[in-house]
Amino acid sequence: MEENDFVVIPATEKHTQYAQEICDEMAESAKARGTGIAKRSPEYVANKMLEGKAVIALRKDGHWAGFCYIETWDGSFVANSGLIVSPKYRKAGLAKAIKRRIFDLSRELYPGAKIFGLTTGLAVMKINSELGYEPVTYSELTKDENFWKGCQSCVNYDILTMKERKNCLCTAMLWDPEEKAKEIEAKMKEKEEIQKEKDEKLHEVARKQTLLERIEEKLRNSLKVMFA
Known part of the structure; x- marks a missing residue:
């Protein structure tokens, strides 16, 4: 399948039915990679949809194929988190389409905010670079403790704390308006x-x-x- 076989749109209330399935796939994907997406509950994901702070990729028949959501920190930082593509639809260019749409949505909702991400995935790093993100040190990211608490569900959290949050296995990337x-x-x-x-x-x-x-x-x- 190709990107044209899907639509990528802001998620709404009618998409909350997929929250559990999305969370299950996030957990499986993190386990397979040996790294962690901050663990979120179906209620948390559904709430992001209700707030208009999420993007969902759908097959033409309406079933979910990919997802990503927006989080805000310190009032001046935005993270595009939880990027996931269903294994059935990978290699169709969906990750790039979702990242592009969630980036645009972040700019629409928070035009003055810095947009950042932490990732170990080379494909995501490449997409971020194409969007204009730059690699940065962890010191340039949000200081909000709630953000860093989200890393506790990652298998590499001990490395992060051992290095006093100065670096870890993830690469930090930032888009500064x-x-x-x-x-x-x-x-x-x-x-x-x-x-x-x-x-x-x-x-x-x-x-x-x-x-x-x-x-x-x-x-x-x-x-x-x-x-x-």
């Missing part, structure tokens, strides 16, 4: 400078062309006088 705004501004300024340079060159070419035309006109007039 202020930094992105600066990058856009710098690119626009660079583009303006390039355009200005082009305009100046065109102006100089036009000036020289006009001067040449004047010289040619004078020569023609001089020749007319000489042979008159």
Whole structure:
């Protein structure tokens, strides 16, 4: 199956029926990878759907195929958490489509927030990079204790605490709206400078062309006088 065989939309009340199945798949996936997604209850997942803070991928027949939800920390950080794709529909490009939609939803709901994630998955890191995330140290993430408590269900939690939350097996990635705004501004300024340079060159070419035309006109007039 391909991405076009699915729809990726914000989850609503009618999708809460899949909360238990989604949580079961999250647990199985974490067990298979040997790492942990912060363990959430079906009630927690369903509540995210009711709040409009989740995205679900559906087959054309309406059955769930993938999921991701939004969490907020410190009032200035947003995490796109719990990304999961049903094993039956993997390798169809769904993870990228879900990440893109949950990222857009996060930007719509929290335009000034920093969006971050912790992952061990190379595929997710690649998707994050394509969205503009940058690898960062853990010190640049939220200090909210409730976020870090979510790591307690991970099999690598002892490593995290042993290293005093400075690093772990997960790679931290961050999308900072202020930094992105600066990058856009710098690119626009660079583009303006390039355009200005082009305009100046065109102006100089036009000036020289006009001067040449004047010289040619004078020569023609001089020749007319000489042979008159």
